Amino acid sequence: MTIRLNGDPFDLAKPVSVSVLLEQLAIDARRVAVERNQLVVKKAAYDSTVVTDGDEIEIVNFVGGG
């Protein structure tokens, strides 16, 4: 199955929770925010939110800015 991750196609073997996806990507969940299909996923819902085929996932963090 393929999702769109930060704008690019990304292959996943099977549906996974947001927690597992972040783990697979080696991303510290405390420092990012995640959007699934244009809706923010609350941190408390990372375990219960499943990423499935065709989902659009955005993972963002803070960078320098004015």
Next chain:
Amino acid sequence: METSQSSDPFVIAGRTFASRLIVGTGKYPSHAVMAQAHAASGADMVTVAVRRVNLNDRSGQSLLDYIDRDRMFLLPNTAACYTADEAVRTARLAREAGMSNWVKLEVIGDEKTLFPDSIALLEATTILVKEGFVVLPYTIDDPVLCRKLEDAGAAAVMPLAAPIGSGLGIQNANNIAIIKEFARVPVIVDAGVGTASDAAIAMELGADGVLMNTAIAGAGDPVAMAHAMRLAVQAGRLAYRAGRIEKKRYATASSPLTGVVGR
């Protein structure tokens, strides 16, 4: 001398800040220089941008490692958003990433000037206020628009001095003064400051605060410029509160006119 905080507190949406200078985190030569400049600025609020995580490079240290979180309040921005929808989505993500409901709201309307899209800005302000955000909109220096943003629930208004990163200083001092006269929320001059005198003038006009990034980060010595900006903001504020003399066309002698030798 520090401006006495107890007699002249800087309060936005019920939160008191020690400094009237708000600084950015972009475009510094290095994270280490940024941290030094932040310390020299005396600021206790810094802006940050929200961007996609770089999935190809997870090795780099996070910006947040170089921000003194005990001192600094993080103000996420929606820079580079061109529609109200993009800005609202970015603000929601920032809230989730930062655990704070404050946002420096930018909705850009033109690539060359980075001037805001005022109509979309007002629309996004209205939406985010309803969602419980503390909205600080970056706006054109238009007193009428600032009043509408305030009516929509903005916690402060942040008129530009000049285009972002231009360093041109305050282009319409009269508008800034009128915005301050009209406003019931804090007025923060945001963008376009080039050097210390620009910041001092903003404060002398009555602005409650000044927000800048490039003027410090792009200076030859960012740490020294941060210190200069700290002093300029304090000096401008003190001068504003002290009440300047009226401007007159002709001289008024400072020394006695009587008792002059030989007369």
